Amino acid sequence: MDAVVKVFCTHTEPNYSLPWQRKRQSASTSSGFVIPGRRVLTNAHSVEHHTQVKLKKRGSDVKYVAKVLAIGVECDLALLTVEDDDFFEGIAPVQFGPLPHLSAPVSVIGYPIGGVAISITSGVVSRTEVTNYAHGGIDLLGVQIDAAINSGNSGGPAFNSKGECVGVAFQSLKHDDAENIGYVIPTPVIHHFITDYDRNKTYTGFPSLPFSWQRVESPAMRKWLKMRTGQKGVLISAVEPLMKDKINLKKNDVLVSIDGTDIASDGTVPFRAGEPITFNYLVSEKYVGESAQVRYLRDGKMQECSITFNAMKRLVPWHIEGTPPSYFIAGGLVFTTVCVPFLKNEYGKDYDFDAPVKLLEKFCHGRVEEEGQQVVICAQVLAAEVNRGYEDLHNTIVQSFNGVKIFNLKQLAQAVESSKDEFMRFELDHEISVVMDTKAANSATKAILKTHAIPSAKSADLR
Numbered sequence: 001m002d003a004v005v006k007v008f009c010t011h012t013e014p015n016y017s018l019p020w021q022r023k024r025q026s027a028s029t030s031s032g033f034v035i036p037g038r039r040v041l042t043n044a045h046s047v048e049h050h051t052q053v054k055l056k057k058r059g060s061d062v063k064y065v066a067k068v069l070a071i072g073v074e075c076d077l078a079l080l081t082v083e084d085d086d087f088f089e090g091i092a093p094v095q096f097g098p099l100p101h102l103s104a105p106v107s108v109i110g111y112p113i114g115g116v117a118i119s120i121t122s123g124v125v126s127r128t129e130v131t132n133y134a135h136g137g138i139d140l141l142g143v144q145i146d147a148a149i150n151s152g153n154s155g156g157p158a159f160n161s162k163g164e165c166v167g168v169a170f171q172s173l174k175h176d177d178a179e180n181i182g183y184v185i186p187t188p189v190i191h192h193f194i195t196d197y198d199r200n201k202t203y204t205g206f207p208s209l210p211f212s213w214q215r216v217e218s219p220a221m222r223k224w225l226k227m228r229t230g231q232k233g234v235l236i237s238a239v240e241p242l243m244k245d246k247i248n249l250k251k252n253d254v255l256v257s258i259d260g261t262d263i264a265s266d267g268t269v270p271f272r273a274g275e276p277i278t279f280n281y282l283v284s285e286k287y288v289g290e291s292a293q294v295r296y297l298r299d300g301k302m303q304e305c306s307i308t309f310n311a312m313k314r315l316v317p318w319h320i321e322g323t324p325p326s327y328f329i330a331g332g333l334v335f336t337t338v339c340v341p342f343l344k345n346e347y348g349k350d351y352d353f354d355a356p357v358k359l360l361e362k363f364c365h366g367r368v369e370e371e372g373q374q375v376v377i378c379a380q381v382l383a384a385e386v387n388r389g390y391e392d393l394h395n396t397i398v399q400s401f402n403g404v405k406i407f408n409l410k411q412l413a414q415a416v417e418s419s420k421d422e423f424m425r426f427e428l429d430h431e432i433s434v435v436m437d438t439k440a441a442n443s444a445t446k447a448i449l450k451t452h453a454i455p456s457a458k459s460a461d462l463r
Helices: 187-200 219-224 280-284 340-347 357-365 409-418 438-451
Strands: 004-011 026-035 039-042 050-056 063-072 077-081 105-110 119-132 139-145 157-159 165-172 182-186 211-214 234-239 254-258 268-272 275-278 291-298 301-308 327-330 333-337 376-381 396-401 423-428 432-437
Touching: 004 039, 026 105, 063 187, 077 187, 105 165, 105 182, 119 182, 119 275, 119 280, 139 187, 139 280, 165 187, 182 187, 268 280, 275 280, 327 409, 327 438, 333 409, 340 357, 357 396, 396 409, 423 438, 432 438
Parallel strands: none
Antiparallel strands: 004 026, 004 050, 026 039, 039 077, 050 063, 063 077, 105 119, 105 157, 119 139, 139 182, 157 165, 165 182, 211 234, 234 254, 254 291, 268 275, 291 301, 327 333, 333 376, 376 396, 396 423, 423 432
16 A cells, blocks of 8 residues: 555646637646556546646655656556655555456555545456546446545556556446446556557557448348358448558458457457457557458458558547647637547537537547548637627638638648738638638737737647
């Protein structure tokens, strides 16, 4: 227990409504623990948008300033270190154990609800499966336990009966029909994160499938795909646009196996006795840039090829990884890009229900068709005479500028600034057109920036 520490973090989050500034400073407490190599492991969400991180050892009143080495957004893990040698004095680093089996006892240790004294909650492993990581938005291996995990427990270790760490507490299930369901990040995911950092001295992420898939359980579907009796696999329903020229797989191929592991028609692979698991697990074990041999059916004929896995590029990113949001202002029209933190800021925790349909369609089904592609929107209009009649525009997708299709915010900024046309013409969703006199808009922009105390017409990454 002496290796378990309390994490104090001061956060300064971006202001997505006013992207040229940040929100008011806030503070949080969570848990962490010392691991070999003079490092401390905690959750990524515990130190997100940090301006200062401090650690306090059990039974001590001294807070040590910590340095953040790496933040793994997808796996919700972060590595910290402390330069002061006194911090590590007398602490034996936690040792990791194997993935626990069903009904194995576990104890979660941490500082829930910001308590001063350390807390221990006990339970058993109730399920091991690929689960959705709420912070990272991807599916990775997770262990479900029936021990309570509350705010402040985040980042604390889960120990087995031998005193070995078998996971990191990171989220709980909040549902009217569920009680005492918590989740810990298991050791395979932890080892992947740490090894990734050790190899690259930075976090490169978890690779993803370069295609979408669906189950092949319909007899008619199997017959149409020319699958013989006993053959199994999943249907490749679409290949990511950026990967179509880089892999041999095509739409309507049937993926049969990855690295010799057969895939069932419901998309599962053998994991442990009586515990099948989604085949995405095989991909999450890989590192970015690694390859796998896959077997697939095409027109009833078995074929084989190699696939290199890379990190997923989402049209609407789950995170901007600590960087401030991009923005561009022209004639009082404020343009920015859509990401999940922006949607949460604008529409709350139920953004996936409350956001406009057009934005949700991009979030759920949009695919990156061109390198660097973004969803650019007119977020708001800073009212002035030059933009009269457009004041009610709000979070509307930009389609084109002066007849040229817009793929990202930098392209839009360059197009507007280099335009020699008499008028600026923005084509937005819902067949909305915004037309302004170019000279008048450029002249008015300076006055609008001064009125709203905005330091620049565009963010630093666009300059």
